[in-house]
Amino acid sequence: MDYVFDNLSLAKDRLVTNSIKSFEGMTTQRWVRLVAIIGGYMLLRPWLLKFAADRQKKQFEKESEELGLSGPSANDLRGGKGKKGEKKGEGKVLGEIKEGKKVGEKGEAPKAPRVTKRKGAGKKMLEEEEADEEREIRAFLDEQRSGLAT
Numbered sequence: 001m002d003y004v005f006d007n008l009s010l011a012k013d014r015l016v017t018n019s020i021k022s023f024e025g026m027t028t029q030r031w032v033r034l035v036a037i038i039g040g041y042m043l044l045r046p047w048l049l050k051f052a053a054d055r056q057k058k059q060f061e062k063e064s065e066e067l068g069l070s071g072p073s074a075n076d077l078r079g080g081k082g083k084k085g086e087k088k089g090e091g092k093v094l095g096e097i098k099e100g101k102k103v104g105e106k107g108e109a110p111k112a113p114r115v116t117k118r119k120g121a122g123k124k125m126l127e128e129e130e131a132d133e134e135r136e137i138r139a140f141l142d143e144q145r146s147g148l149a150t
Helices: 002-024 028-067 074-078 118-149
Strands: none
Touching (some): 074 118
16 A cells, blocks of 8 residues: 555656746747647637537538438428418518518517417427427338347
8 A cells, every 4th residue: 555655756746846946948949839829720610619519510410311310490490481472581570661660669569479279289299299209219220120030
């Protein structure tokens, strides 16, 4: 047991001595290098993380497409299909003329959003999708198990 403590004490002494000597022997050129390396790391790190996240996202999407796990988009779940006779991209925006008044003008009460029946349908669609995904995963695992058993 004394052997372990002796080695730890020796390592601590060497670390302290070498650290002190390293900072005492620093020249201006070495300080500039150290600052440049640390600064460069701090500037490039966010970009590198974003690049890695994008690559990981693309790889995940590719794998999910190969396995057939891609589901409906968020707009499909919200009921993003327009009303009959209504074209996409059309609609009133703040400041457009509406019956002699501008939309959003003082004195005009704001209109409450309409609640549709799709609210419950979206939840039902999510539950069905989760059940389908669970069935697909179980089938995949059963195939893997049967492949390992043979």
